[in-house]
Amino acid sequence: MYIPTIGLEIHAELKTQTKMFCGCLNDGLEKEPNKNTCPVCLGHPGTLPTINKEAVKKVIRVGFALKGTIADYSQFDRKSYFYPDLPKGYQISQYEYPIVKSGILNGVRITRVHLEEDAGRLVHDREGKTLVDFNRAGVPLMELVTEPDIKNAEEAVAFARELQLILKYLGASDADMENGQMRIEANVSIAPENAEKLGSKVEVKNINSFKSVHDAIQYEIGRQEKLLNEGKQVKQETRGWNDSKRITESQRTKEEANDYRYFPEPDLPPMNLKEVFDLEALKAETPELPEEKRHRFVQEFGITKEQIEILICEPELADYFEAAASELGEQTEKPDYQLLANYLTSDLKGLMNTQNLNFSELKIPPEHLAHLAGLITQGKISSRIAKDLLPKMIETGEDPENLIKANDMELVSDEGALRAIADEVIAKNEKSATDYKNGKENALQFLVGQMMAKTKGKADPEGARKALKERLS
Ligand code: ADP
Ligand code: ZN
Ligand code: MG
Numbered sequence: 001m002y003i004p005t006i007g008l009e010i011h012a013e014l015k016t017q018t019k020m021f022c023g024c025l026n027d028g029l030e031k032e033p034n035k036n037t038c039p040v041c042l043g044h045p046g047t048l049p050t051i052n053k054e055a056v057k058k059v060i061r062v063g064f065a066l067k068g069t070i071a072d073y074s075q076f077d078r079k080s081y082f083y084p085d086l087p088k089g090y091q092i093s094q095y096e097y098p099i100v101k102s103g104i105l106n107g108v109r110i111t112r113v114h115l116e117e118d119a120g121r122l123v124h125d126r127e128g129k130t131l132v133d134f135n136r137a138g139v140p141l142m143e144l145v146t147e148p149d150i151k152n153a154e155e156a157v158a159f160a161r162e163l164q165l166i167l168k169y170l171g172a173s174d175a176d177m178e179n180g181q182m183r184i185e186a187n188v189s190i191a192p193e194n195a196e197k198l199g200s201k202v203e204v205k206n207i208n209s210f211k212s213v214h215d216a217i218q219y220e221i222g223r224q225e226k227l228l229n230e231g232k233q234v235k236q237e238t239r240g241w242n243d244s245k246r247i248t249e250s251q252r253t254k255e256e257a258n259d260y261r262y263f264p265e266p267d268l269p270p271m272n273l274k275e276v277f278d279l280e281a282l283k284a285e286t287p288e289l290p291e292e293k294r295h296r297f298v299q300e301f302g303i304t305k306e307q308i309e310i311l312i313c314e315p316e317l318a319d320y321f322e323a324a325a326s327e328l329g330e331q332t333e334k335p336d337y338q339l340l341a342n343y344l345t346s347d348l349k350g351l352m353n354t355q356n357l358n359f360s361e362l363k364i365p366p367e368h369l370a371h372l373a374g375l376i377t378q379g380k381i382s383s384r385i386a387k388d389l390l391p392k393m394i395e396t397g398e399d400p401e402n403l404i405k406a407n408d409m410e411l412v413s414d415e416g417a418l419r420a421i422a423d424e425v426i427a428k429n430e431k432s433a434t435d436y437k438n439g440k441e442n443a444l445q446f447l448v449g450q451m452m453a454k455t456k457g458k459a460d461p462e463g464a465r466k467a468l469k470e471r472l473s
Contacts, residue, residue, distance in 0.1 A: 002190040002228065004221045005198050006150035009185040010163060011143050012173040013118060014058050020117045020140040021049030021092065021268075028181060033123075033133040041117075041138030043087030048267055051076075055140035057277065058172045059099045059115050062142065064283045065166050066110055068103030072274050076115075076265040081258055085120035085132055092117050093143075095262040099273065105166075106159050109147040116141050142173075148187065148198060153217040157210050160184055165290045169315060177209055184213050188220040190228070199224070200236040204248055207241045216241040220248055293318060301325055301337040310345045316359045320344065320366055327370035332377060340373040347390055355394070363397035372400045384457035385409050413460035415467065418451075421459065422467040425450045436472055444468060 019026050022040035030036055040047045063070050077095040093116035103110035120137040124130050144163070150156050164182060167173040175182040184207050189199035202224070204216050224234045239248040264270075273279065288296075290312050297308045297318075311318045321344055328335040348369065352362065372389060375381045381389070381404060392403050404410050412418060425447055426433045436443035444465065451464040 001193045002199075002221075002225055003193055003195075004152060004188065004190050004217075005148045005201075006152070006156050006217060007148035007187040007201075008146045008150065008156060008159065009143065009187070009203075010160065011141050011183045012167055012175050013181045014055050014140040014142055015171060015173055016052055016054045016058065016140055018052060018054075019138040020052050020055055020115070021138055024138065026139050028136055028139060029179065030135045033131070033135065035135060037134045037137070042134055043089075043137075049092065049265075051268060051271070052140060053276070055115060056099065056271065056273075057282065058140075058170070059113055059142050060273070060277060060279065060282055061170050061286065062113055062144075062167065062172055063100035063103060064286050065170055065289055066100070066103030066105050066113070068100045068110060068113065070273055070279055071097060071099055071101050072272065073097055073270065074099045074273055075270040076268045077262045078265050079116075079260045079262055081260060083119065084130070085122050085134075085137065087120075087134070087137070091119065092265055092268070093262075097270075099271075106155070106162055108149045108155075108159050111145040111147050113142055113144045116143060148189075148201075153214045153221075156186060156217055157214050160213055161210060162290065165313065169287055169289055180208070183207070186213060186217050186220070188217055188224070189234070190221060190224045200234050202234065202236070202248070203238045205238060205240050205251065206243070208243065212241055212243060215246055216248060219246065223248065301341075303338050303341050307338070307341045307345065311341065317345070317349070320359055323366035324370045324373075327367040328373055331370055332374045334377070336373060336377045339376060340370065343373055343386070343390075344369060347387065351390060351394060357394070362394070364393050365397075368393055368399055375400060375404075379411065379413070379460065379462075380404075381409065381411055382452075382457055382459075382461060384452070385411070388457070409458065411460045412455050412458050413463045415463065418459065418463045418467040419471065421451055421454055422447075422464070422471050425454060426468070426471055433472060444472075 013028055016026050018024060019041055022038050024036045024038050024041055027036055040049055060070055074094065075097045076092050078090040079093045079095070080090040082089055094114035098112040098114035100113035103113065118136050118139040118141045120132050120134040122130055123133055146159070150159060164175045167175040173181060186204045186207065187201045188204060189201040191197065191199040202220055204220055207213050207216050220239070227234055235253055237253040238251045240251045242249050293312055294308055297303065297311065311321050321341060324340055324344065325335070325337055328337065328340055348364070372386060372393070376383060376386055389400050389403055389409065392398070392407070393400060396403065429447060429450060432443040432446050436447070447468050448461060448464050451459045451468070452461070
């Protein structure tokens with residue numbers, strides 16, 4: 001039996017107006033190559049960097065959100081290495097004095113969070129030529145390092161997902177893994193149960209999705225177990241995740257490890273964070289974080305865990321739900337928050353997806369959705385009518401009650417009217433009527449369905465059932 005141990009190193013591009021050390025636009029999605037560049041981020045000799053305070057502030061916010069300690073003193077260092085996407089020959093990073101010195105998330109201790117600059121991007125074209133795009137060079141990048149506290153692939157993914165959510169909530173990063181705004185490296189080792197020391201670690205790079213985080217760790221644990229079981233040793237090395245083969249492959253061993261020759265960046269002033277920022281004020285500005293929201297949603301609305309997770313994962317969706325829920329609470333005696341959440345996350349969200357709408361473009365204000373849910377609960381409309389109403393609400397921005405009146409969609413619940421419709425349906429479906437009389441309960445459901453069809457979904461289902469039973473008894 002071997003016990004796995006995992007530590008994560010996570011990079012995230014920060015959402016700031018400009019780059020880390022120059023005034024170029026920070027736009028990681030810019031398509032035109034080398035548009036957002038200047039002599040500073042192109043690494044021309046003789047240029048001078050300046051610190052983007054907004055980026056420092058964002059890392060401090062992340063530190064507070066992770067219950068961390070913000071350093072009194074912090075500085076930038078040069079990390080020297082050569083690569084074609086790094087024209088200076090060094091990256092400005094932080095070594096001994098990171099901005100955030102500790103923290104905790106999901107029970108995993110955080111070693112540090114520091115600030116650095118991103119490198120450019122290499123583009124390999126079809127003829128085998130390599131081109132360099134420096135739009136990303138100098139984009140502010142935070143790096144978070146955890147202690148080796150993670151025990152399996154699932155915990156690692158849960159940690160990374162929660163961090164991604166927190167970064168979004170803070171507005172610190174869009175943290176999309178698909179386009180490289182968030183990148184995860186996993187350090188993996190295994191050791192026999194009760195061993196005193198951890199095994200030698202393998203660092204896995206090139207992971208580009210949460211699924212691959214999981215699979216790469218799983219694969220690596222299996223590979224290391226096999227080696228030990230064969231009496232071999234695990235080499236300390238850097239391996240790359242091959243996304244199509246779904247295996248890790250050796251990149252470089254400890255002997256070939258880089259020597260970065262860190263030294264203090266002479267072109268940037270050291271930072272006395274306490275003096276530059278009002279840290280207490282920044283801490284107080286920490287917004288409600290996902291975990292707090294989960295607890296509050298359980299308590300205030302009593303909706304299912306699955307439903308809450310869907311809402312929490314999209315901050316705008318959660319805000320919309322809250323606004324609608326508070327309306328519903330005012331409109332109705334017994335607000336059905338679960339029903340509201342269902343209509344929001346499945347029906348409305350589904351329509352928004354097919355029509356390619358985001359919340360700022362949506363014509364339905366939260367109170368209209370609340371009104372719709374209220375009308376269903378009060379039995380004024382059927383769920384079938386609600387489904388027809390939603391697209392009309394999106395199209396017109398009208399309140400559901402007005403639309404119901406204008407489009408003659410009100411539920412038919414008048415007993416006399418229902419009795420008349422029941423008579424017609426019974427006359428047309430004599431066999432089902434007889435079946436029901438002979439004890440076949442299913443036949444009644446069929447007849448109710450016929451009444452619905454006849455009224456285009458407007459018959460009150462309970463009333464229809466009652467009318468049929470009465471006529472057939
Ligand atoms: P390095 O000197 O190679 O940078 P660090 O001690 O700084 O190594 O750790 C880098 C990352 O590797 C951290 O996330 C840490 O938690 C993790 N780590 C360290 N030792 C192990 C180990 N034996 N098994 C798994 N992860 C480890
Ligand atoms: Zn620049
Ligand atoms: Mg290290």
